[in-house]
Amino acid sequence: MFGTVKYFTDHLKTQVMYNFSGGETISLSGNREKLTEEINGQAISSAEKELFSRNLEVAYESVVREMFGETSLLQKELS
Numbered sequence: 001m002f003g004t005v006k007y008f009t010d011h012l013k014t015q016v017m018y019n020f021s022g023g024e025t026i027s028l029s030g031n032r033e034k035l036t037e038e039i040n041g042q043a044i045s046s047a048e049k050e051l052f053s054r055n056l057e058v059a060y061e062s063v064v065r066e067m068f069g070e071t072s073l074l075q076k077e078l079s
Contacts, residue, residue, distance in 0.1 A: 002042060003052040008035060008059035016067070028067075032060050 001007055012031055019025045026034070035056055043049035 003039070003048070003055060005055045005059050005062075008056045009062060011035065012059060012063045016063070028060070028064065032056065 012028060012035075015026055015031045016028065036053070039049060039052045039056065043052055
């Protein structure tokens, strides 16, 4: 279901796998930007947009942590 943490996590991970298959490569942050645009287009209310955006951030941080470990999130926060 669009807007859930699971939806965004699955979408981000799927794109990472497509990158390995030789198709069009999109960075993880680029994919997050595309999903943000999708949220802006599909959210009905500002509350829904805020919820979807928070879910996307949770999913993004989860995927980054899974791929690169805790240190990458710490470096992001320090910059």
